[in-house]
Amino acid sequence: MSEEKEKIVLKTAPFDNRFPNTNQTKNCWQNYVDYQRCIKAKGEDFEACQYFKRIYRIMCPNHWVEQWDEQVENGTFAGRI
Amino acid sequence: MSLVYHPYHLVDPSPWPFVGASGAFLFTSGAVILFHYNDYRLALTGLFLIIITASAWWRDVIREGTHQGHHTQVVVRGLKLGMLLFILSEVCLFLAFFWAFFHSSLAPSVELGSVWPPLGIEALDPFAVPLLNTTILLSSGATVTWAHHAIIGGPAPISAPKGTQGSEGPLPSNGATTSSSLLSTPNDQRAPTFLGTDFRTNAVIGLLMTVLLGIIFTGLQAFEYKEASFAISDSVYGSTFFMLTGTHGLHVLVGTTFLIVCFIRLLSNQFTNSHHLGLEAAIWYWHFVDVVWLFLYVFVYWWGS
Numbered sequence: 001m002s003e004e005k006e007k008i009v010l011k012t013a014p015f016d017n018r019f020p021n022t023n024q025t026k027n028c029w030q031n032y033v034d035y036q037r038c039i040k041a042k043g044e045d046f047e048a049c050q051y052f053k054r055i056y057r058i059m060c061p062n063h064w065v066e067q068w069d070e071q072v073e074n075g076t077f078a079g080r081i
Numbered sequence: 082m083s084l085v086y087h088p089y090h091l092v093d094p095s096p097w098p099f100v101g102a103s104g105a106f107l108f109t110s111g112a113v114i115l116f117h118y119n120d121y122r123l124a125l126t127g128l129f130l131i132i133i134t135a136s137a138w139w140r141d142v143i144r145e146g147t148h149q150g151h152h153t154q155v156v157v158r159g160l161k162l163g164m165l166l167f168i169l170s171e172v173c174l175f176l177a178f179f180w181a182f183f184h185s186s187l188a189p190s191v192e193l194g195s196v197w198p199p200l201g202i203e204a205l206d207p208f209a210v211p212l213l214n215t216t217i218l219l220s221s222g223a224t225v226t227w228a229h230h231a232i233i234g235g236p237a238p239i240s241a242p243k244g245t246q247g248s249e250g251p252l253p254s255n256g257a258t259t260s261s262s263l264l265s266t267p268n269d270q271r272a273p274t275f276l277g278t279d280f281r282t283n284a285v286i287g288l289l290m291t292v293l294l295g296i297i298f299t300g301l302q303a304f305e306y307k308e309a310s311f312a313i314s315d316s317v318y319g320s321t322f323f324m325l326t327g328t329h330g331l332h333v334l335v336g337t338t339f340l341i342v343c344f345i346r347l348l349s350n351q352f353t354n355s356h357h358l359g360l361e362a363a364i365w366y367w368h369f370v371d372v373v374w375l376f377l378y379v380f381v382y383w384w385g386s
Contacts, residue, residue: 029191078194078201 013058028059029079032068036081088155090145097138104130139342146358147351157358164362168369171332175373178328179380182321186385193316197385202318203310204386210305211382214298218371221294225340225364228287232347235280235354284352288344291367295337302330325381329373336370339363 019027035052042049056065071077108127115124146152152160186197194200205211313323343360346352352360 025191026195029195078192078199080194080196080200 013055024059028056028061028064031056031059032065033079033081036072036077036079040081088153090151090153090156092145095138095141097134097141100130101134101138104128104134143346143351143359147346152356152358157356160358160362164365168365171369175325175328175376178321178325179376182325182381182385185317185321193318197318199316199318202315204318205305205309205382207378207382207386210301211378214301215374215378217294217298217301218374221291221298222368222371224287224290224294225367226287228284228291228347229360229364231280231283231287232352232357232360233354235284281347284347285344288340288347292337292340292344295333295340295367299330299333299337302326302333322381322385325377329370329377332370332373336363336367339366 013027016027018030031052035049035056038046038049038052068077072081104127106127107123108131111121111124111127115121146156189195189197189199198204311319311322313319313327340363343352343363346359
């Protein structure tokens, strides 16, 4: 059997001690901001930045991300990047 | 005046409750029209009726209490309780606005940048004019106590004629006795002195300084509003800031007016050392406004910046 080969790894965002409450809005938002700061400092191709992106893609509703991307582009995003 | 065998004040029919309620209704509707259509006529009409009612109704109360002697000990107790309950209701009003402030500022939403003050809001420096205003209001609390103690320590009312108990007596049988029990009649040889001058002068100076400090406070707040880099439409920060400080400012205006009325009544010798309910109510109100400012200063101006 080819069990070893076809094994798919499913990983969601781990528990984050900074956001212990049910409402995970701030978790999503913080990772989005961290990603923006990361790529600002290290460039979009910097591998470690992808971790933040993966988390916020998991945590955030898609339309929030679309809206924030638009705001970042226009320079109206309400976060310190 | 006919003799009554109970200490209660049975009020005469008066137009002011109806006129006041009409004014409040018109002012509320007028404010809606003002905000939506920028037409101020109905709001001004309502405000006019409210001011007319306030002036005339309290004029009537002064006549009933000071000149007709209806404010017996029992009536005074009721009026004091009423004032305290009114101030309690004011506490609830400010509590509601403070609740909104803490709701928004303790866990600022992501739309604000998760920071307080929100990103882009330049809060006022708490150690500039707001600190000065804190010292001004605290000083006014001291000067009003000075005035109050000058009145308490002042000459006792001239003892009422036999068979009556003066303005404090349970039987308001003769209104004429109350008008003689006034503070510091010129011929009173017992008139004591305090700080090199008589008690009455101390009370006048203390109360005048309190009123002036209140006016200076209002002026400085107006200056701060004019200089502020944000408006009431600038995020929930502007909303909570101007609702809280604006409501407080209106209360300072009302408190100053109340103290000015007391000042005029003091000049016309309407307060005795044991009966000066209007002044006491004004002092309570002023201290309440003062305490609200301390909360505003500590939480909105200082912590909130």
